[in-house]
Amino acid sequence: MRERPIRVLIAKPGLDGHDRGAKIMARALRDAGMEVIYTGLRQTPEQIVETGIQEDVDVIGMSILSGAHTHLFPKVMQLLKDKEAGDILVIGGGIIPDEDIPALKKAGIAAIFTPGTLTETVIDFIKDRVPR
Amino acid sequence: MTLAQGILTGDRRALARLITIVENQPAKAVPDLQVLYPHTGEALVIGITGPPGSGKSTLVDKLAKELRRREKTVGIIAVDPTSPFTGGAILGDRIRMQDLATDPGVYIRSMGTRGSLGGLAKAAHSAIEILDAAGMDYVFVETVGVGQSEVDIVRIADTTMVTLVPGLGDEIQTIKAGVLEIADVFVVNKADRPGADQVALQLEMMLDLNTKEKKWRPPVLSTVANAGEGIAALLEGVEQHYQYLHESGELRGRRRARYRAEIMAIVEEGLRDRLLTFWSGEGKINTVVEEVIARRKDPYSAATELLQPFSVK
Numbered sequence: 529m530r531e532r533p534i535r536v537l538i539a540k541p542g543l544d545g546h547d548r549g550a551k552i553m554a555r556a557l558r559d560a561g562m563e564v565i566y567t568g569l570r571q572t573p574e575q576i577v578e579t580g581i582q583e584d585v586d587v588i589g590m591s592i593l594s595g596a597h598t599h600l601f602p603k604v605m606q607l608l609k610d611k612e613a614g615d616i617l618v619i620g621g622g623i624i625p626d627e628d629i630p631a632l633k634k635a636g637i638a639a640i641f642t643p644g645t646l647t648e649t650v651i652d653f654i655k656d657r658v659p660r
Numbered sequence: 661m662t663l664a665q666g667i668l669t670g671d672r673r674a675l676a677r678l679i680t681i682v683e684n685q686p687a688k689a690v691p692d693l694q695v696l697y698p699h700t701g702e703a704l705v706i707g708i709t710g711p712p713g714s715g716k717s718t719l720v721d722k723l724a725k726e727l728r729r730r731e732k733t734v735g736i737i738a739v740d741p742t743s744p745f746t747g748g749a750i751l752g753d754r755i756r757m758q759d760l761a762t763d764p765g766v767y768i769r770s771m772g773t774r775g776s777l778g779g780l781a782k783a784a785h786s787a788i789e790i791l792d793a794a795g796m797d798y799v800f801v802e803t804v805g806v807g808q809s810e811v812d813i814v815r816i817a818d819t820t821m822v823t824l825v826p827g828l829g830d831e832i833q834t835i836k837a838g839v840l841e842i843a844d845v846f847v848v849n850k851a852d853r854p855g856a857d858q859v860a861l862q863l864e865m866m867l868d869l870n871t872k873e874k875k876w877r878p879p880v881l882s883t884v885a886n887a888g889e890g891i892a893a894l895l896e897g898v899e900q901h902y903q904y905l906h907e908s909g910e911l912r913g914r915r916r917a918r919y920r921a922e923i924m925a926i927v928e929e930g931l932r933d934r935l936l937t938f939w940s941g942e943g944k945i946n947t948v949v950e951e952v953i954a955r956r957k958d959p960y961s962a963a964t965e966l967l968q969p970f971s972v973k
Contacts, residue, residue, distance in 0.1 A: 531684065531685070532680075532683070532684040532685075533747055533748065533749075533772070533774075535680075554750055555750070557748065558743065558746070558748035558749060558750050559743075559746055559748055560746070560748060561743075561746045561747040561748045562748050563742075563748065563749045563751060563770075563772050564748070564749065564750050564751065565751045565752075565754060565770050566750055566751065566752045566754075566755065567754050567755055567758055567761075568752075568755040568758065571758065572762075574761075574762050575758055575761040575762055578761050578762050579754065579758070579761050579768075581672055581673055581676055582672065582676055582761075582767055582768055582769060583676065583751075583768075583769060583770060584673075584676035584677055584679065584680045611673075612673070613673065
């Protein structure tokens with residue numbers, strides 16, 4: 529057993545209003561014993577990074593279905609670096625074409641989970657990557 | 661640089677880290693809390709409690725914005741329930757406050773109750789001290805949505821606001837005995853909805869029935885939080901209460917009771933640890949437990965025997 533719950537920020541950057549995936553992930557992580565900070569729709573990269581820092585999260589999970597991932601995900605990574613918070617694990621999900629994934633990983637996103645991913649896959653990934 | 665030094669020089673990450681340590685391994689936070697303690701005592705601590713969905717987060721958001729207009733700094737601790745089955749939690753109070761996320765004069769922290777039953781998190785008290793030391797003028801503590809008896813907030817807040825909304829039927833009757841008694845200020849939120857006037861009236865009537873001599877009568881203030889209506893008047897009510905606390909000497913009294921309770925809690929925890937170490941070293945507890953199970957001894961004599969070495973003459 530972990531001596532502490534893993535803290536995860538689930539955020540939806542950008543302008544699309546499709547938050548079902550984010551909510552399902554939040555619920556699944558909760559049921560896996562994690563503390564999920566849920567901030568709702570239309571978050572700017574600045575809000576996401578500042579929230580991640582204030583909440584001292586282990587993981588930031590972002591969901592985008594608008595196509596703006598190539599812009600917004602790397603922006604979050606850059607801001608985290610600027611704030612010396614590059615140690616926070618960042619994962620992404622949503623409608624993201626396969627050909628975009630290598631560039632996002634290069635920008636520092638640890639994993640991209642596309643539609644059809646089992647929630648257990650994400651849970652295992654987080655538990656595996658967050659230090660005890 | 662230690663976390664305490666970082667916090668005193670305005671480092672947000674240090675502040676966030678120390679609150680995490682207080683939540684996870686409180687003993688490890690002690691050296692930093694000791695350094696911070698002389699810098700505390702300046703913040704006004706405002707508790708906000710009430711039923712789920714009564715607008716607590718929205719009220720905190722609007723009050724914080726009003727205070728920011730007055731160039732005050734604000735710390736916010738928002739507590740949501742932890743699952744008793746998995747230990748997980750959805751901490752969603754921030755949804756209503758995200759406009760404040762990038763304001764350098766505001767720090768917001770979400771906490772799970774992690775087994776506490778009084779509407780707060782165990783670490784909330786230390787988190788208040790940390791925010792106080794970090795220079796926040798106001799610290800808001802938002803409890804979980806409460807029912808009847810989750811009144812821990814009154815032990816850590818200078819001023820406690822209780823929010824109610826119309827449409828809860830005889831909710832007023834049902835929570836009368838517990839939560840309604842701790843209010844310094846009543847807020848009837850969603851006051852644009854039918855029935856709000858009755859809620860305010862019922863509260864006033866309940867206050868009329870207070871037979872005990874009380875110097876402070878909680879005002880009943882109406883708000884429509886999401887439209888920002890009534891917020892300035894609410895803040896005024898809070899400030900009047902603070903002034904009353906100050907002038908009547910009750911602030912001193914409340915804080916005295918609070919520190920006494922805090923010291924006793926630390927002493928009791930330390931004492932329990934020491935006793936357990938002492939007894940398990942002797943193998944004593946197991947022996948008496950067996951005797952009680954076998955009905956050779958009753959639990960009361962067993963306890964008396966365990967305490968024998970510590971009896972005061």
